[in-house]
Amino acid sequence: MEGQFQILFDKMEIEMQNQTIALTNTIMEKIEEKLKPILEENRILKIKIENLEKKVEYLERDKKINNIIIHGLKEDEKSIPELLNKVKKHFSDELNFTLEDWEVNKIYRIGKANDNKPRPTVLALVCGWKKSEIMRNKKKLRELYITEDYSKEILEKRKALQPMLIEERKKGNFAYIKYDKLVVKKNPNTNDKRKREISNSPKNDAHPRKQQSLNSSGSYRKNAFDMMRMRSNSFSTTSNTINQ
Known part of the structure; x- marks a missing residue:
């Protein structure tokens, strides 16, 4: 059960x-x-x-495509027109070109006011070619320096790409950061230099071998001529003996 x-x-x-x-x-x-x-x-x-x-x-x-950020501009203006006139004066004195009022869309300070350090100034331009002209000549500025106007996210991406940029330049490649991408162009001269260095080493050994072969062939020729002379002498001696 x-x-x-x-x-x-x-x-x-x-x-x-x-x-x-x-x-x-x-x-x-x-x-x-x-x-x-x-x-x-x-x-x-x-x-x-x-x-x-x-x-x-x-x-x-x-x-932000036509914007630039101006750093180091003394913060003592009391109005926007006064701020614009200060920027125009710097460009006229140091970059040797005139910034017209109609070429400026907006200009303003960013960040919190600080007594020890002036706030950066955003200059929004109407024309992209004017921005390009300023960026090409920005190294001529003595007191100021200029950067692109990027968002916080793009700035973080660019900062993260900096170590890779340095590494590629150490390798001899042409590298730069375009917006938020790293652009690398291989340097052909580096490969050519390596090829020349590799090809130079066997050439140095090739000359002695060639010289040695020439010497050996030359000595062989000399020995052949000596043997021919010896044979001709022996023939002449034999003929003289028979005539006698």
Whole structure:
């Protein structure tokens, strides 16, 4: 009896396990069916958010594309026109070109006021070519220095690229940071120099070998001539002996 009860109990247990598995699979399938539209909607929303972020980044970049930031400009002006006149004077005296009022879209200070250090000045220009002219001649400035106007995120990316930039330049490559990307151009002169160094070493050994071969061939020629002379002498001696 006990054996039959055990067999019956085992069968019931197996049946319950099968029913549990079947029920679990059914529940999971129903959950997946309900989750499918939610997951698809989530995927579409992620794509939309990525596209929106790209648009915002593009608008932010376009907004700052003609901007420059002036550092080191003494902060003693009392109005915006006075600030603009100070910038125009520096450009006229040190860069030797005139900045017209109509070429300036906006000019303002950024950051918190500090008695020990003047705040940077943002100069928003109307024309991109005027900005390019200023950036080309910025090294002529004595008291001021000028940088691009980048967002905080772009500045962090550029800062992270600095170690790689230094490493590429140490290798002899032409490298620079363009907005938030590192641009590297291989220097062909480095490879040519290596090839010349490698090819020079066997050439130094090749000359002695060539000279040695020439010497050996020359000595061979000399020995051949000596043998011919010896044979001619022997023939002449033999002929004289026969004549006698």
